[in-house]
Amino acid sequence: MEEIGLVLRSVLKYAAWTVLVASVAAAGLAAGVYLSVANGGAVAVGGHSFRMPWSGPPPFGGRDTFTVLVLGLDEKARGNQHSPQRSDSIMLLQVDLKTPSVKGVSIPRDTLTTIPGREHQDKINAAYALGFAPLSIETVKALTGVSPDYYLVSDVGGFQKMVDLIGGVEIDVEKDMNYDDNWQNLHIHLRHGYRHLNGYQAMGYVRFRHDRLGDVARMQRQQKFLKAVVRRAFAMSNLPKLPEIVREARKAVVDTNMTTADLLYMAQRLKGLNDSQILLETLPGVPQNIHGVSYWVLDDEKAHEVISKVFGTADVPTAATVEVLNGTGRRGLARQVAQVLAESGFKVVRVANARDGVHDTSTVLFRPESQEGAMAIANLLGTSDVQSASDGRKKLPGDTDITVIVGSDYRQENAL
Structure with a gap:
């Protein structure tokens, strides 16, 4: 029973990730969350079924709609303990628990913007290195006009293992992809066509950025990949893998202001989410080289239209x-x-x-x-x-x- 209790506490702590299937950093954790609530909030471990208790203040203060800023940390920076981490993936999501649906915008990490408290403009991903989640929140608020209600910071280190645990994903690879980087130990070799990708191949697919649009094309692939994860993560064949999925999920959690009750409730309400209920856009702009540095410069008018479309x-x-x-x-x-x-x-x-x-x-x-x-x-x-x-x-x-x-x-x- 002690082992069962430990697993249950892990489930309670890390079940949040279903709602964050719209984030690359959290995509691999969707299966663990879904399986923990697949039977009306019950968890099956070792042949026993346990129902999650709901107590205390209402989740999310009783609100059914709220916004979440999701930050995935730069994997390359983690290899150097003296280098400050930047946010590699930035998504601002609007979660509707009634519909249910998840809508959001991807913000290119090279977006040129004003970071509060800084004299000169910089890439938006520098905000995390300078002031962690609080400064990232203020920067995104100033850029979009949307104030995030909640935030979640994740480490994508467990990405590859999580994809393998849910059995891989089916992806229509839009073109041949070939890239080798011995320094990062990154080797991407994917053929055009409908493919079943394992964890290592999926990591290569979402990290590939060597085409004309660079980061923007990479974000489009990430969004495509997320929908594939949704389809795969909800397969009941993943149920026996719950304990291992939860253990891997623990490695990816960095920081969040959502409570366990919030996360479990969100997972339960969104457990039937399908890819047609996920709308993801990318803030439009153009790549520009300014003083030898590559930036993504937003088109103010079009970016405002996208933000209005997604968030109202x-x-x-x-x-x-x-x-x-x-x-x-x-x-x-x-x-x-x-x-x-x-x-x-x-x-x-x-x-x-x-x-x-x-x-x-x-x-x-x-x-x-x-x-x-x-x-x-x-x-x-x-x-x-x-x-x-x-x-x-x-x-x-x-x-x-x-x-x-x-x-x-x-x-x-x-x-x-």
């Missing part, structure tokens, strides 16, 4: 409609301002780049009936350049009451 936007019918234009060379700044305005009750309908070059001064343009809102925005952003569009020389789009052009004089600390 606040709709305040009585609020003025606002477009925010970036009149500087600082990437992502318009989206930061849009977040400030949305949190203040304005309905942001568009985020884009200004077409008439760089603006030294931030400007607020408004229709006569929206003057009060324009003055409130000017106060929020710390600018005094407020202009009416009533003279006909300045035209606003038909769906816009106020246009905000963010100039080079804008500083985040000026925003109230």
Whole structure:
């Protein structure tokens, strides 16, 4: 009985991973979680069946919808104890326990963005190395306008073993993949076509990035792989492997602010999830080489559309409609301002780049009936350049009451 108790405590502690099938770092753990709740919350060990007790405060504070930031740590950095770890995989998920469904966006690790407290922009994956999960959360919030309710940091060291434990995955390999890196002991040799991949081959498939789109293509493969894991992880043939799956799961947990009750409840509610209930997008942009360093530079307007599609936007019918234009060379700044305005009750309908070059001064343009809102925005952003569009020389789009052009004089600390 003591051994059974140890297994049960392990299940309770690590059963969270079903809901994180949308994360590469957590993908291999889905089977262990599902099997622990496959029979209405009961676990079968050694011929005995045990039902999970629910007690204490309601999971997730009684909410059915919430957001989770999932970070998978850089495997290469783990080989050097003196090198700070960066987040290799970054996903922001929205979990709906009623539907059920999981939606989310992958954020390329090379995304150029502003990290709070840093003077210069950097790759978004540097946030974890500089301030661990708290700074990563603040950085993702500033970039997307979505504040994660929960976070989970995982180590992908057990990835290969976990895939082998669930019996491998079926993947339609989109092209021949060949790559050798003796330093990392990474050797990828996959043929085009529908293949059954074992753990080592699956690791190569999701890590391959030697094509035109680099990390973006790699994330698309990760998303494809995750759906294959969902299909395989829920196979009942994995039931006898539960103890071993749980032991491997223990190696991957690094940090999370979700409780055991939260995780078990989420797993139970999502146990029937299929790949049609998972929507994953990638924040759009273009690769750019800046001063010899490769970055992923977001397309502000398209990225805003993707974020709105996945997470929705606040709709305040009585609020003025606002477009925010970036009149500087600082990437992502318009989206930061849009977040400030949305949190203040304005309905942001568009985020884009200004077409008439760089603006030294931030400007607020408004229709006569929206003057009060324009003055409130000017106060929020710390600018005094407020202009009416009533003279006909300045035209606003038909769906816009106020246009905000963010100039080079804008500083985040000026925003109230």
